[in-house]
Amino acid sequence: MNFWFAVLRQMGRNLRQTWASQLMTLLTVSLSVLIFAFFYLIYTNMLNAGDKLGDDLRLIIYLEDEPGPEMKEQLRRKITDFDQVQDIKFISKAEAHDRFAKQLGQNKDVLEDMPADFLPASVEVVPLKTLRNLNRVKLFSEYLSKLPGTLKVQYGQEWVERFFYFTRLLSIVVILSGSLLILTTVFMVAYTIRLTIMGRQAELELLRLVGATNDYIRTPFMLEGLMQGLFGSTFGLVSLFALYQWIKIRFSGPGILNLFNFTFFAPQTLVLIIIASILLCTVGSYMSMQKFLRI
Amino acid sequence: MTEMNAPSQPTIVELIKVSKHYPPDVTALADVSLTVETGEMFFLIGKSGAGKTTLLKLICNMETPSNGLIEVAGQNIHGLKGKKLARLRQKIGVAYQDFKLLTDRTVAENIAISMEVSYKKPPVISKRVKDLLAQLELSDKHDAITGELSRGEQQRVTLARAVANSPTLILVDEPTGNLDSSTTEKVMNLLNKCNSSGATIIIATHDDSLYRHTDHRIMELCRGKIRRVNGGVQV
Ligand SMILES: Nc1ncnc2c1ncn2[C@@H]1O[C@H](COP(=O)(O)OP(=O)(O)OP(=O)(O)O)[C@@H](O)[C@H]1O
Ligand SMILES: [Mg+2]
Numbered sequence: 001m002n003f004w005f006a007v008l009r010q011m012g013r014n015l016r017q018t019w020a021s022q023l024m025t026l027l028t029v030s031l032s033v034l035i036f037a038f039f040y041l042i043y044t045n046m047l048n049a050g051d052k053l054g055d056d057l058r059l060i061i062y063l064e065d066e067p068g069p070e071m072k073e074q075l076r077r078k079i080t081d082f083d084q085v086q087d088i089k090f091i092s093k094a095e096a097h098d099r100f101a102k103q104l105g106q107n108k109d110v111l112e113d114m115p116a117d118f119l120p121a122s123v124e125v126v127p128l129k130t131l132r133n134l135n136r137v138k139l140f141s142e143y144l145s146k147l148p149g150t151l152k153v154q155y156g157q158e159w160v161e162r163f164f165y166f167t168r169l170l171s172i173v174v175i176l177s178g179s180l181l182i183l184t185t186v187f188m189v190a191y192t193i194r195l196t197i198m199g200r201q202a203e204l205e206l207l208r209l210v211g212a213t214n215d216y217i218r219t220p221f222m223l224e225g226l227m228q229g230l231f232g233s234t235f236g237l238v239s240l241f242a243l244y245q246w247i248k249i250r251f252s253g254p255g256i257l258n259l260f261n262f263t264f265f266a267p268q269t270l271v272l273i274i275i276a277s278i279l280l281c282t283v284g285s286y287m288s289m290q291k292f293l294r295i
Numbered sequence: 296m297t298e299m300n301a302p303s304q305p306t307i308v309e310l311i312k313v314s315k316h317y318p319p320d321v322t323a324l325a326d327v328s329l330t331v332e333t334g335e336m337f338f339l340i341g342k343s344g345a346g347k348t349t350l351l352k353l354i355c356n357m358e359t360p361s362n363g364l365i366e367v368a369g370q371n372i373h374g375l376k377g378k379k380l381a382r383l384r385q386k387i388g389v390a391y392q393d394f395k396l397l398t399d400r401t402v403a404e405n406i407a408i409s410m411e412v413s414y415k416k417p418p419v420i421s422k423r424v425k426d427l428l429a430q431l432e433l434s435d436k437h438d439a440i441t442g443e444l445s446r447g448e449q450q451r452v453t454l455a456r457a458v459a460n461s462p463t464l465i466l467v468d469e470p471t472g473n474l475d476s477s478t479t480e481k482v483m484n485l486l487n488k489c490n491s492s493g494a495t496i497i498i499a500t501h502d503d504s505l506y507r508h509t510d511h512r513i514m515e516l517c518r519g520k521i522r523r524v525n526g527g528v529q530v
Contacts, residue, residue: 002414009411203397209357210456211384212412214377 003216010220018196022228025192029232030239032184033277036177037240037265043170044269045262050167053160057137061123061144062151066093075147079125082143083136087126093117120151134164182280185232189225189284196221197288218289225285226278233277237270307333307464307495308354313363315349315519323349325519326363331497333463336490338506339499341516347499348392350516351466354497355389356380367464385413388462390454392469392499398442402433402452405441409460427455430485432478447473454482458489465489467498471505479504 015022067075067090076088091099096119101108127140137155145153197204207217244264265273308331315324323346331337339347352358353365356372365372367383375383388409396405403424410420428434431451436444441452450473457465467486471479483505490496498505506513515522 006411006414202395206395206397206408207412208381209355209384209389209395210409210412210460211381211387213381216381216412 003219006216007219007223010216011223014196014200014220014224017199018192021192021195022224025188025228026232026235028184028188029228029277029281030236032177032181033233033236033273034239036174036181037237037273038243039170039174039177041240041244041265043167043174044265046163046167046170048263050163053163057127057155057160059125059127059137059141059144059153059155061125061147061153062120063122064120064149064151066121067149071149075123078147079123079144083140084128085125086128087124089124089126091122091124093119093121096120096122134161181277185229185277185280186284186287189228189281190288192228193221193224193285193288194291196224221285221289222282225281225283228285229278229281230274232281233274237265237273305332306330307335307368308497309364309366310350310353311364311366313353313360313365315346315353315358316361322519324353324360324516327516327519327521328363329514329521331495333495334490334493336486336496336509336511337498338509338511338513339497339516340501340503340506340513341522343501344518345516346519347516348468349519351389351468351497351499354464355384355387355466381412385409385460386463388457388460388465390450390457390465390467390470392472394449394453396441396449396452396456398440400441401438402428402436402441402444403438405452406455406459409456413460415460423459424455427459427485431455431481445473447475447478450474451478451482454485458485458494461489461494463494465494465496467496467500469500469502470498471500471502476504 072090079085079088094116097111097116100119101111104111125140125144127137137160141153141155141157144150204217241264248262308329310327310329313324313327314322316322327346327350339350341347349358353360354367354372356375359373367387370379370383372380372383397408403421406424406427407420410423415423425434425437428437431454433448433451433455436448436452441449444452450470454467454470457467465486470482470486474482479502486496486498500506513525515524
């Protein structure tokens with residue numbers, strides 16, 4: 001009889017004796033993986049969307065007057081005084097008019113009654129990619145609005161701000177649900193294994209007396225934790241995938257999901273979540289054993 | 296009994312000035328020195344409370360001595376840990392006075408345990424179990440729940456578990472306390488058989504019918520001290 005046969009037989013006995021609490025633990029692990037993965041999925045998608053938004057981020061400074069070459073030079077200098085930027089682009093009144101007309105497309109005849117210079121001249125500033133966090137952009141915008149000859153600075157303030165706050169809130173939720181995941185997996189698994197150990201103290205004691213090695217006694221419990229992690233997390237992720245599919249079918253067509261180009265986890269992320277759960281559960285069972293097996 | 300170690304060492308158990316105190320002030324054993332030769336059958340007798348069980352527990356490392364040195368198969372058993380200790384224990388079969396049976400398991404499962412931990416193959420185990428049960432007149436109890444057996448039956452199951460894995464050293468604590476004379480004879484036959492195939496056996500008992508006509512060595516304990524040693528070579 002080899003080692004693994006013995007381990008599996010012992011695991012079978014454990015399962016037969018405590019299947020109810022094992023099942024409870026499995027469900028708890030699945031549920032916490034599901035909750036964590038749910039928020040994490042939203043979070044990663046928000047980050048992706050944020051990246052895309054960030055790509056388009058630019059500050060637009062509306063000017064009182066069409067700047068002359070000297071003025072342009074001065075503005076350019078003042079802007080780069082504050083921060084390095086990726087690009088500065090001057091848009092004259094005429095250019096603004098043309099652009100707007102292009103955007104209007106077929107409806108451009110509404111512009112006909114308007115004077116050609118009714119749109120203000122502006123400067124488009126594209127900040128460096130690395131310097132695009134919200135506070136920085138805010139400061140930049142404040143600085144720019146104080147430059148002489150500036151009417152107004154715009155970067156989609158409200159939108160960007162809301163988006164960043166939401167992402168930050170979500171990151172807190174992710175951290176919380178992640179902690180929940182760690183707590184439930186480690187402690188629930190530790191608890192069920194403790195229950196098993198308590199219920200079989202006499203047998204474990206006897207096993208040691210008749211010469212069972214520590215591995216012989218310990219491995220079934222480790223394996224039990226490992227299984228809880230593997231099956232619990234897989235089950236949780238499969239549920240999340242089902243949920244994802246359901247939402248996708250249910251809310252197909254134009255909507256917030258399409259706006260964000262909502263995607264499921266990459267295979268690497270899935271594997272990572274499963275491995276993390278397995279590790280956590282094994283740690284849980286190990287903790288229990290160190291405490292109650294005294295080996 | 297296929298894998299008995301050849302008696303490579305002349306002495307299998309060696310106790311040097313061993314004492315055991317239990318808190319607060321019980322002295323179960325005081326300065327006991329003893330040598331048991333490989334292949335011997337050795338009787339340990341003495342009144343109740345003399346320290347017989349304590350001595351056996353020290354030899355199989357269930358208890359640690361307060362003083363002195365105990366060597367089993369040439370190894371200081373109380374200095375062993377982990378795998379080495381486990382291996383040595385697989386070679387020591389113990390029939391405990393309080394049985395230590397798993398009362399919610401079947402008789403067969405209880406006997407199998409000592410073989411399972413050394414990874415014997417299932418067919419080998421089941422054959423050995425049936426064989427032992429037949430020798431101890433328990434064949435009909437193969438699948439009985441151990442907790443529902445009588446004391447005398449449980450006593451024999453304990454013995455069967457102790458000898459099942461063909462250990463080189465067998466410690467038997469009061470093997471016949473609950474048995475009639477014909478069953479006692481069956482038990483002694485089994486022990487003799489183990490002994491003649493090479494196992495060293497130490498039997499603690501106050502049943503004088505076991506050792507009255509024996510020419511094996513007998514050691515009498517009295518309040519934790521050796522009172523006398525009969526037969527064989529004097530210590
Ligand atoms: N765990 C313990 N704690 C305290 N005292 C103990 C313990 N075990 C044994 N003793 C004491 O040690 C002494 C020797 O006990 P032991 O069990 O070795 O006697 P014994 O010779 O086996 O007796 P019996 O023939 O009744 O089985 C007794 O006085 C007993 O009360
Ligand atoms: Mg005793």
